[in-house]
Amino acid sequence: MAQIKVVLPAPRSRKSAKIRNSAGSTRAMSFAPRTASFSQTAKVGRVERPGLKPITRVTGPGAREVSFTQTVASLDWQKDIESELDWLRKCARRGYKVAFSGLSGMESGTWWLIEKQDIEIIQRARNNKPSRASVSWSLVEAVDVSVTAAKPKKQPKKKTTPKKKKPVARTVKVKRGDTLWKLAAKHLGKGSRWPEIYKLNKSKIKNPNRISPGQVLKLPAK
Numbered sequence: 001m002a003q004i005k006v007v008l009p010a011p012r013s014r015k016s017a018k019i020r021n022s023a024g025s026t027r028a029m030s031f032a033p034r035t036a037s038f039s040q041t042a043k044v045g046r047v048e049r050p051g052l053k054p055i056t057r058v059t060g061p062g063a064r065e066v067s068f069t070q071t072v073a074s075l076d077w078q079k080d081i082e083s084e085l086d087w088l089r090k091c092a093r094r095g096y097k098v099a100f101s102g103l104s105g106m107e108s109g110t111w112w113l114i115e116k117q118d119i120e121i122i123q124r125a126r127n128n129k130p131s132r133a134s135v136s137w138s139l140v141e142a143v144d145v146s147v148t149a150a151k152p153k154k155q156p157k158k159k160t161t162p163k164k165k166k167p168v169a170r171t172v173k174v175k176r177g178d179t180l181w182k183l184a185a186k187h188l189g190k191g192s193r194w195p196e197i198y199k200l201n202k203s204k205i206k207n208p209n210r211i212s213p214g215q216v217l218k219l220p221a222k
Helices: 082-093 181-185 191-200
Strands: 015-019 025-031 036-039 043-049 053-060 065-072 097-101 112-126 130-141 170-173 216-217
Touching: 015 053, 025 082, 065 112, 082 112, 082 130, 130 170, 170 181, 181 216, 191 216
Parallel strands: none
Antiparallel strands: 015 025, 015 097, 036 065, 043 053, 065 130, 097 112, 112 130, 170 216
């Protein structure tokens, strides 16, 4: 009886998946997750009405959420993966955003924030360091909004009316030979303004035709 040799095609290797963090560092995912859970539900708002059903309406799109478990391991079970696990823990501890490539469109193409990360060691190498681990992720879509501080509008300047300065009181000391006419001509520019000086100094001047040397008389503003 003739023997028939069947040659099976070599299994195709999976496309390599990668994980990148917002600090610019990238790691290869040795084993892509076999399953994943996705959620994206629109936000719904509700307005209560006394005695009536509340009004419900969609207020906006919800952020995507994804959770999956991946295996982190070396093909050589004797080789530890501690540095890989440290890198993953650092992403979660420091709040880095992460992005995936080489997976489906539901996981790839966006940045994710790590809400929860659990690491379970499944196997250890001879040096007791982990050589195989299960890492569970709970991620939410990172939606960043760049806030630009709006420049405050320039308020129109209020017109302020300058306060009128109070006239500074002026005085003059009467000398021998002075008259109200002479004082008005010298200090006010016109001798005919002498009655203004007289009105300011009525308490001191009994007769406007006679003023005494040494008297200090007030002068009106120019």
